[in-house]
Amino acid sequence: MDNEYWIKKAHKYICEHHAFSNVSDIVFAENENTISASVSINLPSKFIERGVTNKGIRSKEDTKFIFDKNFPLDAPKIILRNDFPRNFPHINPSKDEVLPCIYAGNLSELLQQPQWMDGILDQLVNWLENAASNSLLNRKQGWEPMRNDDFRGFIVYDDYEILENLNKNANNSGKYRPVQYSKNQRFIFAGNQILSNKSENARNLFFITPNVIDFYIPNPIKILSDLYLYAGKIGLPNIRSFIEGIDAKFCDEEKIFVSFLIKRPCKIIGSDLKIEFMNFLINKDKKRKGKKRVSSECIVEMLVHINDKSTLLLQKLSGTVNAYKDNNRYITFLGCGSLGSKIAVHLARNGNDNFLCIDNDYFLPHNNARHALLFFDYLLKADSLSSAIRSIGNATAIQENTSAFNVDYSTSKIIVDTTASLSVRNFLLANKNLPPIISAGLYNSGKFGLLFIERGDKSCKLLHEWAFLYRQAITNRDLHYILFNAKLENINIGQSCSDQTMVASDAQISLMASAMSIKIQEIITNNFDTEAEIDLYSYQEHGLNIKKINIPGFLALPSLNGWDLYISSEISDLMLRYLVSKRPNETGGVLLGTVFDYAKTVVITSLLPAPSDSIEKRNVFVLGTHDLYREIKNIENKTSGKVTYLGTWHTHPFGGNASSIDRKTFEKLLKDRNYEPTVCLIRTPSEIILV
Amino acid sequence: MTNSTITFFPVGEKNGGMTLIKLNDQNNTTMLIDCSIETELIADYCNVNQELRDRLPSDEFGRPYIDAFILTHRHEDHLKGLPDHFHLGSLNDYNDDEESLKIVIRELWSSSIFWKSETENYSLCDNAKSFNKEMRRRVSLYENSGKIQEVGDRAIIIGKDPSGKTDDFDGIVYGIGDTFSTINNRNIASKLKGVILGPIEQQEDEPDKDYLDHNRQSIIIQLTITETNWEGYYENKILMAADAECLVWETLWNRYKNDTSKLIYDILYAPHHCSWHSLSYDSQSKDENPQICEDAKNALSQKRIGSFIVSQSKIISNNDDDPPSVAAKKEYQKIVGDSQFICTNEYPGKEEPEPLEFYLTPSGPQKRSVKARSKLSAATAHSTRESYPHG
Known part of the structure; x- marks a missing residue:
C-alpha cells in the first residue's frame, strides 16, 4: 500500500509511547490496516488495588487503531473493546463498536500537528483516564451535547422560539409544526422556511423532558423502537401515541422529524441554554392501505441542529x-x-x-x-x-x-x-x-x-x-x-x-x-x-x-434677532489673550464664521486681529481697514463663501457694557450689510457681551 | 477545571521543594508550597519555571498570581528563585514591562520565626532574608491598621510566638492544632480544610539549637480537599510533611495516636526529601544497626487504600546519600507498595523528569499520565546539546 511507510511509522510511535504495551504487528488488509495495543490507565486511588473502577474502566484497556488508505491525512479510527462501558459522554454513536470521541476538534487535524501520532495517543490516554475518574463531563465548560458524527443532515430552527412555545405547553404532550425538507446526494436539509421548489412537506415534533436529566445515556438509536426506548429513559414514555397520531393525520408524508429538548443541569457547551436539542428523522414505511406507516422497525437517523438565523446568533458570530x-x-x-x-x-x-x-x-x-x-x-x-x-x-x-x-x-x-x-x-x-x-x-x-x-x-x-x-x-x-x-x-x-x-x-x-x-x-x-x-x-x-x-467646545450666545449664535471656545479664549496683551488699551478685529441660513444659525469660528491702521486706546477702539477686504475675500474664495465676515469684536479690558458708540457702530454695520446676520461682540475679562 | 489538582515539580541536584495545588472552587484558588525554581533545566530536560507558569492563572492586569504562598521553612532549596520569579514589595511597585512578569503572591504564609534575625547560631540564606523582609512588611501593615490587607499585602502567621509577639495578631495567626478553610481571605470550607500540625512547640529537654533548626521549624499541614460528583464525594487527604524529622513525627504520633484522622493521607509528601532521619534517630552510616523509630513510622503510615508517597528529591541511588535515602524509600514502599512510591526526579523516567500531577477526584487522587513530547523537538533538544565535528 502507498501509505505503508506511514503506518509503520505510526506503529513505531505506539510502541514507543509510555502508556502503550502489547503492541501487535500491523495487520495489513485491502482497505484497512490494524494495530492492536493495550493502554495503561492510572486509576483513582480507590480503585487501584482492584484494577477496575466502579464504572468498569480497567487499569489496562485494549484498543485498536484502524488505518485507512488516506492515513496520515485522515486520522486512524480508534476502537475500544466491545464490552467497554458505554454510559459515558464523548462516545460516538455506533451500535456495533465503541468509538471514543477523544478530541474536541477534528482528529485528522490534530494528526497534522508536530506531535503527530503522539498527539492522538496522548488524547486517548487522557480520555481513558478521564473516564476512569468519571470526569469526561466538565460541568464548568458545560454539558457535552450528544455527538452526531453519523448524522443524516441538518435541521434549522430557532432554539429560543421553540423553547418558548413548548414552555407554554403545560402538559408536556409535545407539539408539532410543519417543516419542509430537501435532499441532495449527501444530506437532508430541513427548516421552516421554503428551501427550494423541490422541497417536501413533513412535521417536526418537539418534546421537552419534564425533569432535568443529570446523567449520560448512550445513544445507539437506529430504529424507531430504539427511539421509544431512549425517550422512556429520559422521562418521555408517551411519545409513541403522539407520533402515531401524526403519522395517521399526515399519512401521505414520507418522513417525521422529532426533536427532544432535554433539560440538563448546566449550560450546553456552546449554548446559553440548559437544554440539549436532539433531533431525529423517522423514515416512514411504504404506504399501504389502512396500515400505519411508523412501525417499530422504521429507520431513524440523527440530524444536526442549526440555529435559525437570529440577531443573537449574529452577535455571537460577529x-x-x-x-x-x-x-x-x-x-x-x-x-x-x-x-x-x-x-x-x-x-x-x-x-x-x-x-x-x-x-x-x-x-x-x-x-x-x-x-x-x-x-x-x-x-x-x-x-x-x-x-x-x-x-x-x-x-x-x-x-x-x-x-x-x-x-x-x-x-x-x-x-x-x-x-x-x-x-x-x-x-x-x-x-x-x-x-x-x-x-x-x-x-x-x-x-x-x-x-x-x-x-x-x-x-x-x-x-x-x-x-x-x-x-x-x-x-x-x-x-x-x-x-x-x-x-x-x-x-x-x-x-x-x-x-x-x-x-x-x-x-x-x-x-x-x-x-x-x-x-x-x-x-x-x-x-x-x-x-x-x-x-x-x-x-x-x-x-x-x-x-x-x-472638535472644540462651542458656547451659546444670546439669540440674535431670532438667530441662534454660537462661538467656538477657542475664539473666545483668543480674544481674551488679545485683551490681556493690549491692556490697558482696547483692541478688536473682525469676526469670521459660517451662516446656516435655513437653520437660522451663526457659528463664529475665527477672528482677525486689528488691522495696522486701527486706533487702540484706553477707552476707544477704531477698527482700521488696511488689507482687511483683501484678506476676508481671500478666505471667502478659499471656502466658497462658507467662512465669511460676520461682524466685529473689541475688548473692554476693565469690563463694562456696550457704549453708545458701540451701539451706533452696530446699527451702521447692520445697515451697511443690508441686514444680513451681523454680530458685534465685546470681550471683557470675564464674559462676552453682545452689542 | 473538572478536578482539583496537585503538582509536584522535579527538583535540582541538591533536592528542593515546590508543590502547586489548584482547587476547582469558584475562584480556582491556587496555593504554592515552597519554591524551587532552578535556572538550569532539570536533568537537561524539564523547565520548571515554564511548567509552573503554564499552570498559573493571570489576574485582570495579565499578571500571573498565586492566592497563597506557604513557606514551610527557611532552607535555600525551598526558596530557590524567590526574588527572581516572585514580586516582593507593594503591588504599586509592580513592573509590568518586564519580559518575564513576576508572580504575584496574594497572601503570604510563614511560621512566626520570620521575626527572628540572623545570629551566630541562626543563619539565614539571602532568599530567606528577602522572604522575612516581605513578611515583616505585610505584617506591619496589618499591625498598623488592624485590618486584613488588600491582595498582595496579606499575610498569615503559623504558630504562636512563645515570647508573645503574635498576641496582637489574632486575625492573621493560626495556632498549632488549628484548622483553617480560608485562603486569601476567602472562605472555601466546602472545598478545603486544613489542619496545622507543625511546627510543634519546643519539647522538654530539647536544646534551643535543635529547636531553632530550620527543618525542625517546618510547617506541617494536612489538607482535606473535597471532590464531589452526582454520585457522591471524597475527601482527598494530603499530608504535606515538609522537612520535619524523627522527633516531630514521634511527638505527633503520641499526640494523635488515639485519633489518627489528622495523620491519614491519600498522598504523603515524604518528609525531608525521603530522609532516613524522618524515620530514625540512628545514623545509616555511623550506627551499626540503625533502628526505625516505630512511633515516627506509625505517624507516617496512616495511609488509605491506593495512597501514594511522593519523594520530592533528586534520583534515589544506592549510595550513602541522605536525603534521599534508599533505606527510607524501602520503608515507604512497605507502607504503600512499590508502584505507589514515586520520586519526582524519576517520573516518568530518570532521564526525562516531568511534573508529577494528580487529579483529586471523587474517587481519590489519580496520577495523570505524562504527555509525550514532540519527537521533532526532542530531536532538536538532543542534537543541540553537544557539538558535532565535521570533516
Whole structure:
C-alpha cells in the first residue's frame, strides 16, 4: 500500500509511547490496516488495588487503531473493546463498536500537528483516564451535547422560539409544526422556511423532558423502537401515541422529524441554554392501505441542529458586544444608497435590531454597480434594504418610502445620514428636536470619507462640526481639497435618463463603509454616550488611513434677532489673550464664521486681529481697514463663501457694557450689510457681551 | 477545571521543594508550597519555571498570581528563585514591562520565626532574608491598621510566638492544632480544610539549637480537599510533611495516636526529601544497626487504600546519600507498595523528569499520565546539546 511507510511509522510511535504495551504487528488488509495495543490507565486511588473502577474502566484497556488508505491525512479510527462501558459522554454513536470521541476538534487535524501520532495517543490516554475518574463531563465548560458524527443532515430552527412555545405547553404532550425538507446526494436539509421548489412537506415534533436529566445515556438509536426506548429513559414514555397520531393525520408524508429538548443541569457547551436539542428523522414505511406507516422497525437517523438565523446568533458570530435592541426606538438610516446600504447591512450582520430605512428612490439595474443588495425587481430602495435586514437576522426593519422631510423621527434613537444631500443636511441642521445624528459622506471619487458624530447630549451638533471643518479648510490643504473639489458626474443610465453621482468602485465604497460601520458599532456598544468628533478616512496606496479630528467646545450666545449664535471656545479664549496683551488699551478685529441660513444659525469660528491702521486706546477702539477686504475675500474664495465676515469684536479690558458708540457702530454695520446676520461682540475679562 | 489538582515539580541536584495545588472552587484558588525554581533545566530536560507558569492563572492586569504562598521553612532549596520569579514589595511597585512578569503572591504564609534575625547560631540564606523582609512588611501593615490587607499585602502567621509577639495578631495567626478553610481571605470550607500540625512547640529537654533548626521549624499541614460528583464525594487527604524529622513525627504520633484522622493521607509528601532521619534517630552510616523509630513510622503510615508517597528529591541511588535515602524509600514502599512510591526526579523516567500531577477526584487522587513530547523537538533538544565535528 502507498501509505505503508506511514503506518509503520505510526506503529513505531505506539510502541514507543509510555502508556502503550502489547503492541501487535500491523495487520495489513485491502482497505484497512490494524494495530492492536493495550493502554495503561492510572486509576483513582480507590480503585487501584482492584484494577477496575466502579464504572468498569480497567487499569489496562485494549484498543485498536484502524488505518485507512488516506492515513496520515485522515486520522486512524480508534476502537475500544466491545464490552467497554458505554454510559459515558464523548462516545460516538455506533451500535456495533465503541468509538471514543477523544478530541474536541477534528482528529485528522490534530494528526497534522508536530506531535503527530503522539498527539492522538496522548488524547486517548487522557480520555481513558478521564473516564476512569468519571470526569469526561466538565460541568464548568458545560454539558457535552450528544455527538452526531453519523448524522443524516441538518435541521434549522430557532432554539429560543421553540423553547418558548413548548414552555407554554403545560402538559408536556409535545407539539408539532410543519417543516419542509430537501435532499441532495449527501444530506437532508430541513427548516421552516421554503428551501427550494423541490422541497417536501413533513412535521417536526418537539418534546421537552419534564425533569432535568443529570446523567449520560448512550445513544445507539437506529430504529424507531430504539427511539421509544431512549425517550422512556429520559422521562418521555408517551411519545409513541403522539407520533402515531401524526403519522395517521399526515399519512401521505414520507418522513417525521422529532426533536427532544432535554433539560440538563448546566449550560450546553456552546449554548446559553440548559437544554440539549436532539433531533431525529423517522423514515416512514411504504404506504399501504389502512396500515400505519411508523412501525417499530422504521429507520431513524440523527440530524444536526442549526440555529435559525437570529440577531443573537449574529452577535455571537460577529463578536458584537451590547448590540442595539429597543422595540420602541430605531436606528434610522436616512438614505439607502450604496454607502447607506453597506453600513446598514454591516450593522444588521452584527446582530443589531430595529431599523428604520428611509429613501424614496427606486432600486434600478445600474445600482448593482455599488449597492450592498442585488437588483431583482424595481423596488424602492427602502423596501429592499429593510427586507434584506429582516432576512439577515430576523431583525425588525421597517421602511419609509418617502422624503426625509416627511418622516416622524420621534421613534428614532439615532439617525445615520448617508444621503450626501445638501437639502437633507440643511433639514437636519435646522431641526432642533432630532436624536443624535451621524452623518457619513464620501468625497473625491471615494478616496476620502467624512464621518460626523454629534455629541450624545447634542451639546455639539452637526452645524458646529461643519462650521469648524470649513474653518479648518482655510489652513489645511487636504481638507480644503476634500471639501471644495467635489467631483459629481452625470452618468447615463438610459436614454435621456442620467444619475448625478460620484464615480467610485464598489470596493472603494465598501472599504469606507466597513470602517465607518465599525465606528458606528462602537457608538452603539457604548450606549451612544459619545463625544463629538469628525473622522477623516483617506484611501492610500497601502490601505485606509483614519484620522480623528477633535472638535472644540462651542458656547451659546444670546439669540440674535431670532438667530441662534454660537462661538467656538477657542475664539473666545483668543480674544481674551488679545485683551490681556493690549491692556490697558482696547483692541478688536473682525469676526469670521459660517451662516446656516435655513437653520437660522451663526457659528463664529475665527477672528482677525486689528488691522495696522486701527486706533487702540484706553477707552476707544477704531477698527482700521488696511488689507482687511483683501484678506476676508481671500478666505471667502478659499471656502466658497462658507467662512465669511460676520461682524466685529473689541475688548473692554476693565469690563463694562456696550457704549453708545458701540451701539451706533452696530446699527451702521447692520445697515451697511443690508441686514444680513451681523454680530458685534465685546470681550471683557470675564464674559462676552453682545452689542 | 473538572478536578482539583496537585503538582509536584522535579527538583535540582541538591533536592528542593515546590508543590502547586489548584482547587476547582469558584475562584480556582491556587496555593504554592515552597519554591524551587532552578535556572538550569532539570536533568537537561524539564523547565520548571515554564511548567509552573503554564499552570498559573493571570489576574485582570495579565499578571500571573498565586492566592497563597506557604513557606514551610527557611532552607535555600525551598526558596530557590524567590526574588527572581516572585514580586516582593507593594503591588504599586509592580513592573509590568518586564519580559518575564513576576508572580504575584496574594497572601503570604510563614511560621512566626520570620521575626527572628540572623545570629551566630541562626543563619539565614539571602532568599530567606528577602522572604522575612516581605513578611515583616505585610505584617506591619496589618499591625498598623488592624485590618486584613488588600491582595498582595496579606499575610498569615503559623504558630504562636512563645515570647508573645503574635498576641496582637489574632486575625492573621493560626495556632498549632488549628484548622483553617480560608485562603486569601476567602472562605472555601466546602472545598478545603486544613489542619496545622507543625511546627510543634519546643519539647522538654530539647536544646534551643535543635529547636531553632530550620527543618525542625517546618510547617506541617494536612489538607482535606473535597471532590464531589452526582454520585457522591471524597475527601482527598494530603499530608504535606515538609522537612520535619524523627522527633516531630514521634511527638505527633503520641499526640494523635488515639485519633489518627489528622495523620491519614491519600498522598504523603515524604518528609525531608525521603530522609532516613524522618524515620530514625540512628545514623545509616555511623550506627551499626540503625533502628526505625516505630512511633515516627506509625505517624507516617496512616495511609488509605491506593495512597501514594511522593519523594520530592533528586534520583534515589544506592549510595550513602541522605536525603534521599534508599533505606527510607524501602520503608515507604512497605507502607504503600512499590508502584505507589514515586520520586519526582524519576517520573516518568530518570532521564526525562516531568511534573508529577494528580487529579483529586471523587474517587481519590489519580496520577495523570505524562504527555509525550514532540519527537521533532526532542530531536532538536538532543542534537543541540553537544557539538558535532565535521570533516
